[in-house]
Amino acid sequence: MNLKSSDRNLEHCIFCGEKGPLTGEHVFSDWIGGICGAPNLTWTDLTLTYNGETRHTAINEPHEDAKLDVLCYDCNSIWGSKKQSTAKRHLAPLMLGEWPRINEDAKKIVAWWATSFAMVREFTHPETVITPQLAREQFRATSMPPPGWRIWMRPYEGYRHLESRHHIFPSIYGAAVPNVFIQLFVSGKIAFFVFGPSDPWLSNYHSTASYCVSNALIHHRFVEIWPTHKFFLKEAPTPIEDAEYSNIIDIMREAVHSPMDWMRRIPPPAK
């Protein structure tokens, strides 16, 4: 996997697979500025780690200008726009620091939004994309995250307004190619964590990696929203602050590579 060439031009829509022309999809949806107060939202930060190498991209332009040419007009401006406006109703309160009740419909649209973000975000570095095209086409057809994907949330309180971290596992369980990514991202006052495996046999809800990441996330007060929201808390967990947030990717990397610490569920600290 070459981390040096991120300028590959795409010809086909990453969601439906149709040949372009492709239109610019916002990395962070453009409505977010209107929710959180656009003048403060000037820091869009992107980090990629792979094989010990970290790439850090601070985008010094208003976040609404950060776009990737990855979607056709239909997927971006018709299907995507319609979905975004439904998602906004459920996400805006979370981004403002509220903790609304999550029912089945809310769970599905919030998971749709996080999946769409994660799939587009992977194309910040197209040469490192793990998710198969087929999985994205199924997402386009069903609006559901791919099998094996898990999505978590926790309120966030800190100085980052928009930020995302993307970590690629070189390969776990001896796979020939990278087969899992994790993403951590903040939008306003909510942090998301996405576990995105690509191999069918890793797409098991009970795989060791998935299980240990889950235990570590519970310890860090993240709340699962996909595939199940049955453990969703009525009361918001305490917000994650910057010091803890900064360590989450490393902790989850440990949980996958050296799972012994997390084979057993350790409850969150009392305070």
Ligand SMILES: [Zn+2]
């Ligand atoms: Zn398309």
